[in-house]
Amino acid sequence: MKALLSLGLLLLSVTVQAKVYKRCEFVTLLKRHGMDGYRGLNMTNWVCLAQHGSNYNTQTTNYNPGDQSTDYGIFQINSRYWCNDDKTPRAVNACGIPCSALLQDDITPAMQCAKRVVRDPQGIRAWVAWRNHCQNRDLTQYIRNCGV
Numbered sequence: 001m002k003a004l005l006s007l008g009l010l011l012l013s014v015t016v017q018a019k020v021y022k023r024c025e026f027v028t029l030l031k032r033h034g035m036d037g038y039r040g041l042n043m044t045n046w047v048c049l050a051q052h053g054s055n056y057n058t059q060t061t062n063y064n065p066g067d068q069s070t071d072y073g074i075f076q077i078n079s080r081y082w083c084n085d086d087k088t089p090r091a092v093n094a095c096g097i098p099c100s101a102l103l104q105d106d107i108t109p110a111m112q113c114a115k116r117v118v119r120d121p122q123g124i125r126a127w128v129a130w131r132n133h134c135q136n137r138d139l140t141q142y143i144r145n146c147g148v
Contacts, residue, residue, distance in 0.1 A: 018059030019105035021074070023047065024146035026056050031148055033111050039118045043148070044139035045130065046114070050074050051142065052133040058110075059103050073102030075114045076129060082113055094120075 021029070027047055030036060036043035053076035054060035062071040069080035069088045077095070079088040085099035095113035102110045118124050125131055 017105075018057050018103075019107075020058070021050075021056040023051070023056065023142070026050060026074075027143050027146040027148055029107070030111070033108070035111060035115075036148070038115055039123065041118065041124060042139070044142045045124055045134060046075075047142035048134035048137075048139050049076075049124070049127055049130045053127065053129040058105055058107060061103070070099065072099045073110045074107050075102075075110050075117075076127065077102050077110065077113050077117065078126075081126075082117060 027043065030043050030046050035041075035046050050056050053071070054074045056074060058074050060071075060073065060076065062076060064070065064078075064080075067080055067088075069078050069091075070085060071078050072083060072085070077083060077099075079085045079091055079099050081092045082095045083097050083099035083102060084091055084093040095116050097109055097113060102113065104110075117126050120126060125135070
């Protein structure tokens with residue numbers, strides 16, 4: 001029993017550790033998953049968004065007291081519209097996923113949901129971090145020296 005408890009605690013500690021991507025590692029992953037050019041968005045937009053939203057950290061969350069929603073994961077996807085955290089009032093869950101899926105080291109669900117967000121009429125402008133830090137700016141620095 002003691003061994004099972006120790007194993008359970010070990011597994012729990014593994015699941016809550018964050019993956020913090022290196023910039024070029026993140027660029028390569030985005031490229032491999034078809035994010036570059038998706039809906040006309042150059043990859044630099046995604047990298048800039050993740051840099052300013054989460055600093056490439058999969059476990060980043062930010063609570064928004066105004067509407068009682070939370071932004072989750074590497075892309076800071078909001079629980080009001082895109083995922084279900086069982087806490088946000090009047091949540092829509094347009095990506096059809098639990099918000100916890102956005103906090104995994106494997107960011108495949110986060111990339112799929114981010115693609116869903118940009119298919120919405122607001123597009124990438126849905127992200128405040130993108131509007132404040134990336135919109136109408138030269139973003140070439142975000143992929144510089146990454147071999148893409």
